[in-house]
Amino acid sequence: MGKSQLDYDWDVSPLTLALSFLTATFIVGLRFADGSVVSVVIANVVAHLMLFRSKRTMNHPGRKRRPLRSEQLEARQLLAADFGGYRHNIYDAEDVNDDGRVSAIDALLIINAMTNETARDESMFTDVNDDGRRSALDALRVINRIERGDVFPIDTSADEELNLLLPEMSSEVRSIDGTGNNPNDHFWGSVGQRLIRMAPAAYGDGISTLAGADRPSAREVSNVLSEMNTSQALNDRGLSAFVYVWGQFIDHDLGLSESDEHGEAIDIAVPEGDLWFDPTGSGEAVIPMTRTPIAEGTGTSVDNPAQQFNQITAFIDGSMVYGSDAATAERLRTFVGGRMAISEDGLLPMDESGMVIAGDVRASENVGLTAIQTLFVREHNRLADEISGSDPEATDEEIYQRARLVVAGLIQSITYNEFLPALLGEHAMEPYRGYDASVNPGIANEFSTAAFRLGHSVLRDEVGFMSNDGRESQNEMELKDAFFHASMLEETGIDSLLKYDASVWAQEVDLGVVDSLRNFLFGPPGAGGLDLVAMNIQRGRDHGLSDYNSTRAAYGLNRVESFDQITGDVSLQQKLTSLYGSVDNIDLWVGLMAENHQDDASVGELTGKIIADQFQRTRDGDRFFYRNVLNDLEIESLERSTLADVIERNTSIEGLQENVFSMQVEIRGRVILASSVPPTTMPSNLREDEMRGVEGMTIELIDGAGTLVDSTASDQHGNYRFRSLSETGDYQVRLSQSGETIDVLIAHGEERIRGLDFYVA
Template sequence: MTLQHLLQILSFMRVRNAPRSHRKTQQKKRRLRAETLETRRLLAADFDGFRHNVFDAEDVNDDGQVTAVDALMIINAMSRQGNGDSEMFTDVNNDGRRTALDALRVINRLNQGRSSDDFSRNDRNNNDVVPSLPDEVRSIDGTGNNVENPNLGSTREQLIRIADADYADGISEPAGTDRPSAREISNELSEFDGETFSDRNLSAFIYVWGQFIDHDFGLTEEADVGESFDIEVPTGDPLFDPTGSGEATIPLTRSEFDETTGTSTDNPREQINRLTAFIDGSQVYGSDQATADGLRTFEGGRLVITDDGLLPLGDDGRVLAGDVRASENVALTSVQTLFVREHNRLADEIEAADPTLSDEAIYQQARAIVIGEIQAITYNEFLPALLGNRAISRYDGYDASVNPQLATEFSTAAFRFGHSTLNDDVGFFDNEGRDLFDEIELKDAFFASSLLDETGIDSVLKYEASAQAQEIDLEVVDSLRNFLFGPPGAGGLDLVALNIQRGRDHGLNDYNSTRKAYGLDAVDSFADITSDTELQGKLETLYGDVNNIDLWVGLMAEDHVRGASVGELTQTIIADQFERIRDGDRFYYENVFEGRELRAIDNTTLADVIERNTNVKGLQDNVFFMQAEVRGTVTAVAVEPASSRSGRGGSRDLGHSQGVDGITVELLDGDGEVVDTTITDGRGNYRFRSFAETGDYQIRLADSGETLDVLVSTGDARLRGFDFEIVV
């Protein structure tokens, strides 16, 4: 069967239900929870009859290569009209259907004349192109982006609302007076109950990048002299009220707000965003001129950096960066450092190409490119990984009528999804994916920038690409829920309780009202939010009424949308915000650059930026996914016993071998703990995909104890040939 034959077949097929575009040395080695392949949903799209191969979408029969057979299998499956997909992955485009479009995807891949393994970052064109300085550069504080409304999207503008404010008095008093304490809700819903890794194999970079860009466009701080809105702690809380005093609280001060608001029900209180609303590198360059100037050398367009390639420390021991939160954890600081290095790398190239350029011209050109790269990574990699491939609408150009300002539903609730995804430790890996330094607990990584003097940023960045994130749900690790910035009673906070309380401070409307405000149908029951019956019961006990759920809680409780790692309303809120800050940005990279310069930025991945500016090598192309696979075969070899060979000693291998089904095979981590167990199929094949991080593993036959050593060194490793032979 040739490609031409397949195309002829497809030409007679009617494409039905075409998808519509949407808007919208080891001190403490982490244990991986044992679970079988049969019970773990390794493939998020395998809920129904049509299956999607998350490792290689066009590899329909999952044999490790894409051929015309894969397209033919889809066509044959369609003609049968039944599911019959237990051995195939026929939903290539992951839209929940099986159509000719899936076969076309395979054919297009074949017409490219290369396999996915052949396509690497080094093959891309235009990576050596340095885009020129745009005719106009964006201001540091966001003003003037919109010519007709110069302050739109600039610093110190109000957050906007999509749903009506829901203050207790309709004006400014916090919402939720009839709801349980935020700490009580946290204790009931968010206690960390063991590691549950992303069912779509998202890497730890999903939260690192999320925090990095969050610090680009959103900062609402507590008022300097603000109103206290402390969180009540349940009597006898084992961590925050161990003596049972009943008087413990978790401190919180209400957010800064525009003092011209909060005067009546027609003018409710509105909070302030101190940053620009745009993705414009504020966390790298600052949002005001004084900060921006303080980060520059004013020589060759470069930013300030130490001789060791790290960010300098201020008098307070924190790194000097464009955002005040850059020292919050070592992973964030590492990415902040990475993009300062990228700026300086570009500045050196620009100066070398044209030594006549001024410091200012070099600085602005490098800045424009870096901002474009941050935007490209966000829209081309981060958002599809989080929301799915079709959640964000196509870019149709700048629209001056679009308000890019942050919605409080986004900044105060939906974009805090990342708090659920953090692991409770931070590792330091070498290029082989092995531990280079002892891992540390997350609670010890807060404001520990000086640690990078010892470890550097390379090992942190490699780790983030080589470890899976926790699932996006209501569970949050102890370092955030009980030990945020210190132990309880000595500065420690509960981030879950703070999220809920902050939503009430901002007068966020309830989950159901917010659904309606975003154009979604209201839910009628807790079962409409989550299929988890235990969680349904907890929500009902806490809230009583499905129309009274705190927004952040409802968002984190949602069942995930097919092909995404978030629920329906979460996806809608995040997509809406990122479309507006793109479409309402006159300096968005696709609106500024064109031709080879645009392609150079558009083709830049986060892996590219890391490998250009560190000694990290061999990263997976898309570092937002960590999905490794090891497979092999168990065969039986027939041996003629000595007793049947006319008295002659020894045995003779008859040379007959075949795959053996029903053999139990185990996956062990570097500490010898069983991570996963599976059973060989009818051809003796087995595979493991339960790799939560890179490193050394063993494959073991449960009956004989025979083992094979395996090194998973990258976040996209697909290792084959780990075969066993048993004698029968």
């Protein structure tokens, strides 16, 4: 008997399929001009589309199943005309109605939203492919998933080895101090260059005295705005602790403007009776601080105000790993086989004072930072060994430079393809169009002294250690005890620290800052302790930064006219008013941290603008940016290697989520009426359909310490879910009415656990 039409597989290009779909939906739109959609007609459209099945074979190669995002200019141009603000389901994109299943209903909902313009439901997750639009491509993605039978999230526990392509020795290598990058200006981006100002300097005297002479003490501002309850301050987008670990790592690649310990004092006045810094009420306490050195020849007049300079290179070139001067670079090398110095147990060497020897002087500031510094030295040495093994004739210098090129490229790729989209959102930056010699990659004062200090807000107040199963491997330690304590890695290693960073949520980007940074930075008050919030504010005044509103204007944004245009938090509006009086007088860092966040981002409007501008200039003005110096295959190989891959290649850690900057965990189940459960001989899909869910049952989520984390009620179908798991480990799901519990282990930051069902009489 011959095949019927339904038996054939059709080999149709995605473009043809998309055009067919668009034609069908356009016809439906014409037929029903009032915007209504007849479900029978739409069902026919979907049914016909589902006949076109791709011959593509589905496989599941774990995290390496796809390259990272590489956005094209044409897509950006399409987006420019579409401001729908459509929503993307970060947990399970094709589950449009968020019911835990991917079915034809999800495709129908997208079609309905496209054709019924007058009745759009913005609560639906209709932007399936996360391109900022609602289109036929979203429905096609749902249909494709239904067709291949992958109605639940792909299991990413499988893994396959991914080997990086190793570029040949280039005829020109990046200088260690950044010189010679730009063909027109030999010094752009190099050590010692002045910081760029986007907004005019706002010194008190127009030349060099501190800005904001009429503003309250920086410590008073800190006390009013930044004291926090850490239990209520976790971010609302599931960003992991790697956001601040990587942020600090990259910050130390881009800029350094250390103060001079013998420079002019700009001590921060402490309010009388300050709980931590003036407990006796003397009224004479200060937080010590000195000015940043200024560039030679500046600060002579209002036409030549003081300017600060960058003490390292402005490029993302791995300078925190390799150094920004020849002496440091040589100190870190073994000059054998292209390798860098490292101990037998894989840790960075230490000097006589107990500080690690690394490319950046700040590498010992906290153990989390030291751990990731160590990781990339290991990656360099792993690459060096691979290059040496594949090319026995290569010299030490050739091996070192080839490995350095790949390491710098990895750091760049992770920053632009993982870190920045996680922080700023997918579409915050313009696509890369190649090297532009007219772009100055120099660091902006507004970026280094204010905007990129957002990391101080997101740090947790503890440092943890986790094993591969997602459980604590030893007790947490307070962050204040982890400063300049690199020697502890001899006991803990780096593996458990890196696993922890991928397995817990970071704090929110806001004005709240944990006590370890606000009261105990580098020691207790009176014995080295400092307030990082107050220092951020005072450093901005030291550098003569313009106020928040003037900086908005400098970056092409409209000035705000009231505090409620900065933040919707009424209490914060009142505090800002009491401290500053006018929206034209706010310290820049304070205004940035107070901003309402942009959609699909963890930062506000001006913060995102400053950060995106800096990283675009850093990228576009770098002649040695990886996409400008590698061939297409090498670029693809590099971009497929995520931070998770780098960690797993160089530690004993296994099973990390694909994107370690995001920790998105979900638990789902149903409360089912036991009498409605049909015989076990019935097909499984029918059994589930016929099970009667029980509405209004209370389900509780309890962590391993027995603390109630969250509670919810089952919906009309008996469904419940939890997405409030802020760290991995052991949990219990409990049905409140009966006390029945189900144990569950969250092992990694991409767990999707379903089928945790309760049966009730």
